[in-house]
Amino acid sequence: MVCAFCLVNATDSFFGSYCEKCHKMQRLTHLFGIEKIMSVLETVLLVDEPTQKEKIKDELKSDLTTREYHLRSRKQDA
Numbered sequence: 001m002v003c004a005f006c007l008v009n010a011t012d013s014f015f016g017s018y019c020e021k022c023h024k025m026q027r028l029t030h031l032f033g034i035e036k037i038m039s040v041l042e043t044v045l046l047v048d049e050p051t052q053k054e055k056i057k058d059e060l061k062s063d064l065t066t067r068e069y070h071l072r073s074r075k076q077d078a
């Protein structure tokens with residue numbers, strides 16, 4: 001069976017609808033939220049090649065900064 005999402009790879013189990021990579025992407029979507037995933041895809045992938053690397057760096061940097069902030073604020077709550 002071909003994956004119902006990417007329509008390229010084989011499904012990862014006999015009764016499954018998705019391949020291994022699309023299952024991973026599904027978990028990431030649940031983890032970060034569909035809006036976050038879509039905004040990353042749109043801002044990072046739908047631009048020309050030279051600015052792509054800079055966009056990836058910016059996305060990773062802002063994500064790490066946000067997480068660090070959440071960790072700090074949790075420590076203060078405890």
Ligand SMILES: [Zn+2]
Binds near residue numbers: 007
């Ligand atoms: Zn797939």
